[in-house]
Every structure is written in structure tokens, then in C-alpha cells.
Amino acid sequence: KSFVYDVEFYAEDAGRTDNEYLARVCETAIKAGATVLNIPDTTGYCLPSEYGAKIKYLKENVKGIESAILSCHCHNDLGLATANSIEGVINGARQIECTINGIGERAGNTALEEVVMILKQHPYLNLNTNIETSQLYGISQLVSDSMGVYTQPNKAIVGANAFAHSSGIHQDGVIKHRETYEIIDPKDVGVTESAIVLTARSGRAALAYRAKHIGYELTKLQLDVIYSNFLKFADRKKEIDNNDIHEIIETSHIYKEIISA
Known part of the structure; x- marks a missing residue:
């Protein structure tokens, strides 16, 4: 003292x-x-x-x-x-x-x-x-x-998955109203935005959301077709990125219909 x-x-x-x-x-x-x-x-x-x-x-x-x-x-x-x-x-x-x-x-x-x-x-x-x-x-x-210490993806607040949603029900809820499944605004901790991660567990809402984000406005019938192709693709790959979505849509038999809308 x-x-x-x-x-x-x-x-x-x-x-x-x-x-x-x-x-x-x-x-x-x-x-x-x-x-x-x-x-x-x-x-x-x-x-x-x-x-x-x-x-x-x-x-x-x-x-x-x-x-x-x-x-x-x-x-x-x-x-x-x-x-x-x-x-x-x-x-x-x-x-x-x-x-x-x-x-x-x-x-x-x-x-x-x-x-x-x-x-x-x-x-x-x-x-x-x-x-x-x-x-x-x-x-x-x-x-x-x-x-050089790796932070686990599911670490609370700062983990890579802290604001990521891959379950179809959760994705639909977050897209409609973020607070449904998030008690913290990502921006409050320095994260730009929530992540909608597309996997085989994702639903139509998440696929439509991501497709719109990269320029495709899908009707309900078009979404049904693309979603069927999406699931086949997702069974072979852990996570679907934007390039994959482009490929799924561009190789579908309704591609011309989608881009002409």
C-alpha cells in the first residue's frame, strides 16, 4: 500500500x-x-x-x-x-x-x-x-x-456461426422478423449482418431470399421447381453458395422463363 x-x-x-x-x-x-x-x-x-x-x-x-x-x-x-x-x-x-x-x-x-x-x-x-x-x-x-488460437464456430457472441442460420424454420423466421431467432443485433457486436446459410436443411424461404439477393425473382411455381433441384445439389455439398445457385437455376428447364419475367 x-x-x-x-x-x-x-x-x-x-x-x-x-x-x-x-x-x-x-x-x-x-x-x-x-x-x-x-x-x-x-x-x-x-x-x-x-x-x-x-x-x-x-x-x-x-x-x-x-x-x-x-x-x-x-x-x-x-x-x-x-x-x-x-x-x-x-x-x-x-x-x-x-x-x-x-x-x-x-x-x-x-x-x-x-x-x-x-x-x-x-x-x-x-x-x-x-x-x-x-x-x-x-x-x-x-x-x-x-x-494463432482458433475460435470455435459456435462460440457465443463472436463465433462464425453466432449469427448464422441454416435450419429452414429458423431462416424463415429471421427473414420475416430478425428478432424471432436473434436477441442481439449483429451490428451491436461489429458483425455486418446475419447469415442465411444454405444447406440440405434449408427451406424454400431461404432459397428464394438468396436467389432474390443475386438477381432472380422466383414465382411460387418456379421456386418449387428450383427447390427440388436445390435439394439434389445440397445432398452432394455441405453448403450452397451463390455460384451454386446460379448453376442450379441456369441448368433448370425453366431458366428462360425465369430470366424473361
């Missing part, structure tokens, strides 16, 4: 530590000058209810706690790092130690982008981060590229 203003005390393996004992340790740290009490779930063991209760206990039972900030530091060994951190701030913590893309020891740490968007999407919690969310996707890509 004589060297720096902010002193953070890190209670190693606090997640598995008896709450009463942990409270006495935290009191000692505060008396010694700690301004931040970091409560790590070092092994990623805690359930959200357990971690939240631990933070609440410390908030209510540590003498002098009003002069310090309770901090969450959660590991993701059971996939609960983000959930535990959110429970922590709901119960009185005011700092979350997190990383971009959840990168960290073993299974990783709490993902910054997940925490930020959870709090943004639930404004009634009154927990604001003041982070410019439109930069999240870009910084995620920068970190991934710089570290």
Missing part, C-alpha cells in the same frame, strides 16, 4: 474455501490495505448458486467491506465461468476479471464478450460496463489471429 494506491488481494482457490474462514482472511487483507478482494474459483468447481452465495456472504459478513471492491475471477473447467461471474456481480461484486474469447489456463476463463453482452441485454440489472460493444467482434478476431 505504501507503493501503490490500488492493492488487489487474490484468495487462491476461494471457490472451495469455507466461507467463514474466507471472510476472516478478507478482513485481514483489508486491514493490510487491500482495495480489491479477488474471489477466484480457481478450479472452476462452483455452481452459479454457490459462487453467488459466497459473494453475498462476504458482502454481508466481512468487516470493512465497504472500503473494498469484491472481484470475480472464474475458470471454465465445467463451462460455468461466465454464469458464475454474472451471479457474482448480481450478488454484490463490482469487478469481473475476464479475457477476450475466454482464453486462459486449462479450459479458459470468463469471456469478456459474453459478460458485456449479457449485462447489455439485461439492463434491469443496472450493471453497466461502458464498453463499446461494436468493437467486440473485431478485437476477438485480432486476438485469435495474433495468438
